[in-house]
Amino acid sequence: MKKIIVLSTLAGSLLLGGAYKLPEQSLNSMALGAAYVAHTTEADTAYFNPANMAFMGDKQYIDGAVTLIRLPSNVYTLIDPYSGESKTENIVVPTIHYVAAPAGDFRWGVSIAVPGGLTKRWDSAYQKLYAEEFTLKNVEVNPVVSYKINEKFAVGGGVRLVYSEGVVKSDGRETTPYPIAREMEGNTIEFGYNLAVTYRPTDDISMAVTYRSNIDLNEEGEANLYFGGVGEQYDAEVSVPLPAALNIAVSKTWNNRFTLEFVYERTYWSAYKSLDFNYDQDILNPVLEEAFNTPIPKNWKDTNTFRVGATIEMDKITMMMGFAIDETPVPEETLGFELPDSDAKVFSMGFRYQQTESLSWGAAFLYDSKESRSITPGVNSNEVLANGGSFHEGGAYLTTIGVSYEY
Template identity: 65%
Template sequence: MDRIVRGLALSTITSSVVMAGGYKIPEQSLNSMALSAAYVAHTSGADTAYFNPANMAFMHGGKRYVEGGITLAHLPSNEFQSLPAYSGESEVEDIPIPFLHYVSEAMGDFRWGVSLVVPGGLTKRWTTPVQKAIAEEFTLKVIELNPSISYKVSDHFSVGGGVRLIYSEGVVKSNSADAYNQQLALADIARDMEGDTFELGYNLALAYKPTSDINLAVTYRSNIDLDEEGTATLYGGGDQLYHDDASVSVPLPAALNLAVSKTWNDTFTLEFNYERTFWSAYKALDFEYTGTGIVLTPFDDPIAKDWKDTNTFRVGATIEMANKITAMMGFAIDETPVPEETIGFELPDSDAKVFSMGFRYQQSEDLSWGAAFLYDSKESRSIKGMGTFHEGGAFLTTVGVAYEY
């Protein structure tokens, strides 16, 4: 329990800026949601522009493709069980996540597309004294515009790539007053910070079709450092100590996907996907204050994160039925990047199992629509000297419409 008290004294300011690790959002379309993101080798609609732009070269050359939709992410409360004074429960969050994809007509062996997606983000709020002292609110939004292009090298091989245009904004709040008054914290300090940033990155893709029923794919998304800049207000003992410029940098990590799909009788497709996310780029969290005022040590000391690279294994099945319905289902095993030594209330993450299912209905030759549901089941996680995190996870529901013309 001493670990919690020391954490309140030393980490009240610098423990709460993370982003899409355990809360990354790889599912950015109806199909990808229904397949637990096992959707890299066998992509077929406008969302190909995002998940594997190299595959745009193999789509019908005389057609344009567009798809849009929205996902509602429901994040149940996390429960932290410890001694009664240190236990707590986070707020329930409901977050809408839109997406939009477009693929142009072919221009010889070239083709272009563009996607507007939300590849990561998190909102976590606590009102109980101990947790509020560290993460009263943490909100991070990441929006990506991803134009891409493909080139058909041959009838069996294509390449693709794009530019990642990222806008991110965040809110970080903490307040240890309640914990201090209950003698659960060693200091009465608080912070309120907002910031945003524009950043650039890239993505690359390869697609190979050795036969008409087998697809092989490799995709890579670059690391992007989110250098958030904004304003921070810091308090000590109820007095304002600082109100000026502040900044912090966290990584949107690189990710490598290797995928293979096999189709039987043009009706049943099975895809396997391995994803390696390079979270080891997240070594430490260090706020910088460049204005005038008093910055106490707990606000300014770097906090080690030492996240680790993670593996995710995905499998997805697609069944084309005779009644104009395409059924989809998926499963994934997802590792957490957060080691026990640096876990915090802003991201009480753990290993997860992902289950999903959905359908698409072909309303006409050019128009289809559907829905999908995904459940991200988080394991309970006991932290030596602190307590146990329970519940959490996520429920995601997606509706989408696609049109070809």
């Protein structure tokens, strides 16, 4: 019998692949499609490039935003009864950032962000065998400091504290000769770090490099395995990497009004080689043992993302727009229903209105357009996807409203 890849949903969404990665963590970054590393101006600087805190004004800054994420259905097409359609999801994500006033050449800040996690659910029989439901809450607290070496050069960095919890369900009772199912709830707290450096050769050019470390998310929880109507509870754990990411960015400003920024992002997904679950006791049922306790190869690849953002500053209104080309890390051989990912193009735009000298507010919209993806018959190890077929639609629509205050 083919392996029943239930908690690969955990890894897929927890790892925040191209489809579920959420680099946009503020109004500005959403409007610019995350082309917001070298030229950062608000309190969200603490998250996107803490080195730039050293060049901000002698004030305190605070920034808050709320994002509504709409995930349209993914449609898988083969032949009946294998075709299916996932549910549409609507998720609300809040973020907040703060930068303190400088203390000499030092400065500190903190961000509370949601770098990914989202939800994927299928009702169709063959799809819910692998991903009936996955719901993940993922929160990062990121305190940072910066140091101004001189008027052109600054460094920064901080500690990443990531908390995640999730619910995973899979149901094979309609489609397998053995009535099996699994449910799991788990959580973890893990630590990492981030580093940043900015060089400003002139007042209108900024060059920056940022790095966010790999974090191994060692999820621990309870797993209920069912054979027929009989269930057995286990303590279970699985480790998956939240991969490292390197950003290299440069921005140029003309007449203090128009700024263009280019960002190259390298995400080190190759750390995700396999998915291996461990239980606190032996699984005596041989069907459940084969289905749920065999390491699953993933063999993801490192990816490149190319971003460009433009900012136009007028008297009281700042207009922003962005575009990105984003690669998927998921090879055809290990593509699954829990993460039907593909290459994407990202389009974004937004504005900020300066209400008073201290208060500004605005809105942004981002569209993540996923390419359709066909599966070559005989390539994928999934017993359904081995027959071929294709994924359509999906993608994401993100709408953000945000407020900034400085004092």
